[in-house]
Amino acid sequence: MPIAQIAERDLSSEKSKTFVFQDEGHTLGNALRCVISSYPDVQFCGYTVPHPAESKMHFRIQMNKGQAIDALKRGLEDLVKICDHTLEKFDEEMSSYKSDHNLVT
Amino acid sequence: MDTINDEKPRVVLKEHKIIPNMPTRPTIFDDVFDIKVFKKKFSVVIVRYEHYEMEFDLIGIHPSLVNAFRRLILSDVPSMAIEKVHIYNNTTIIQDEVLAHRLGLIPLKADPRLFEYHTDEHADYMENDSLEFELKIKCTFNKELNNSSYDLYKNNNVYSKHIKWLPKGNQSKLLKGIDVGPIHDDILIAKMRPGHELDLKLIAVKSCGRDHAKFSPVATAFYRLLPDIRLVQKVEGEAAERLQKCFSPGVIEIEKNVDGKQVAKVKNARYDMSSRNVYRYDDLKDSVILSKVQDHFIFTVESVGAMASDVIFKEAVHILKNKCLSLLEELQN
Numbered sequence: 001m002p003i004a005q006i007a008e009r010d011l012s013s014e015k016s017k018t019f020v021f022q023d024e025g026h027t028l029g030n031a032l033r034c035v036i037s038s039y040p041d042v043q044f045c046g047y048t049v050p051h052p053a054e055s056k057m058h059f060r061i062q063m064n065k066g067q068a069i070d071a072l073k074r075g076l077e078d079l080v081k082i083c084d085h086t087l088e089k090f091d092e093e094m095s096s097y098k099s100d101h102n103l104v105t
Numbered sequence: 106m107d108t109i110n111d112e113k114p115r116v117v118l119k120e121h122k123i124i125p126n127m128p129t130r131p132t133i134f135d136d137v138f139d140i141k142v143f144k145k146k147f148s149v150v151i152v153r154y155e156h157y158e159m160e161f162d163l164i165g166i167h168p169s170l171v172n173a174f175r176r177l178i179l180s181d182v183p184s185m186a187i188e189k190v191h192i193y194n195n196t197t198i199i200q201d202e203v204l205a206h207r208l209g210l211i212p213l214k215a216d217p218r219l220f221e222y223h224t225d226e227h228a229d230y231m232e233n234d235s236l237e238f239e240l241k242i243k244c245t246f247n248k249e250l251n252n253s254s255y256d257l258y259k260n261n262n263v264y265s266k267h268i269k270w271l272p273k274g275n276q277s278k279l280l281k282g283i284d285v286g287p288i289h290d291d292i293l294i295a296k297m298r299p300g301h302e303l304d305l306k307l308i309a310v311k312s313c314g315r316d317h318a319k320f321s322p323v324a325t326a327f328y329r330l331l332p333d334i335r336l337v338q339k340v341e342g343e344a345a346e347r348l349q350k351c352f353s354p355g356v357i358e359i360e361k362n363v364d365g366k367q368v369a370k371v372k373n374a375r376y377d378m379s380s381r382n383v384y385r386y387d388d389l390k391d392s393v394i395l396s397k398v399q400d401h402f403i404f405t406v407e408s409v410g411a412m413a414s415d416v417i418f419k420e421a422v423h424i425l426k427n428k429c430l431s432l433l434e435e436l437q438n
Contacts, residue, residue, distance in 0.1 A: 034169035083426035
């Protein structure tokens with residue numbers, strides 16, 4: 001099953017694209033949108049779930065310069081880094097909390 | 106008086122509106138995302154941990170990400186629940202389908218990480234993707250009835266403790282008997298009278314909350330913004346007591362100062378429920394500034410009991426990470 005598929009009328013433009021995510025929704029859509037829309041070269045970034053009964057998410061990126069797909073890749077990579085760092089911090093705090101309160105790990 | 110000058114992004118709660126109070130320095134809301142900046146700003150504080158219930162703070166993170174974690178916990182972190190009920194005999198007054206539904210909602214003590222998803226509906230249930238239970242119970246008259254006992258019947262109440270685990274294949278070695286079965290043994294499943302009988306086989310599988318709410322690993326998972334209360338004028342005497350009543354218990358403290366007057370002081374704004382009751386009093390409304398810190402989240406996870414609450418949160422973050430990794434891989438091709 002395709003995870004990221006590109007639905008586009010005008011295939012010539014690499015600057016702006018709409019990606020279709022199969023089996024994704026607001027969870028990934030909004031998190032990714034918040035990361036990608038902060039990039040300086042991104043002119044517009046938004047997502048939509050076109051119909052609640054279809055598990056599809058449309059993700060649009062419009063760039064001032066550069067390719068839309070690069071922004072998407074960078075966004076996903078940054079999201080992975082956020083997750084890694086969150087896990088690391090959470091584990092650190094959890095183990096120090098447990099040792100402070102004499103809890104068995 | 107309307108603004109609070111510090112480095113935290115806030116909203117100030119006024120009587121009928123909220124006013125954003127953004128510091129001059131860039132915050133997480135207008136920064137270009139940079140992992141180095143994120144690492145510097147982000148912190149976690151564990152506030153309360155009671156194994157199945159925990160509260161922690163996520164500080165310096167965008168609300169979209171916190172909301173993603175919450176959504177993942179509710180509907181993407183898997184757990185085990187009874188999915189199929191084979192009814193061999195049911196002579197109780199509770200209907201088959203109602204009984205099956207009730208059984209599905211019973212929280213099970215089983216670590217979902219040890220199991221696979223049962224993907225093919227027509228395939229047999231195997232030891233690596235399912236758990237099997239049995240519920241065989243019959244109600245009879247209590248024959249040893251004497252004057253001191255009021256129990257007319259035996260087994261007239263069917264509880265979750267009557268559910269017996271039937272280990273499949275190697276399961277009895279891999280999972281210890283005490284680790285499998287209903288979490289609470291006093292859940293009332295059905296009521297019976299002499300002659301009534303239940304003979305059921307129950308099959309539990311792994312799935313996630315998106316499929317059915319019974320698979321959600323938490324009773325609830327939620328977050329809220331850190332409230333902040335500042336007293337900008339001295340509030341004394343009767344007014345102090347009134348001020349205290351405007352907030353949740355424990356938020357405002359009344360101290361006696363040197364000349365014996367009662368003075369209100371903010372003790373702990375964290376557990377305030379942010380009602381705006383102060384605005385009902387004209388003499389009090391200008392003496393206090395209510396605000397919320399927009400990048401400080403108080404996250405609460407209440408586990409159903411199969412997994413510890415910290416494990417559930419970590420699983421959620423792992424799921425988001427793996428989602429991104431598999432999408433990246435897809436994009437490479």
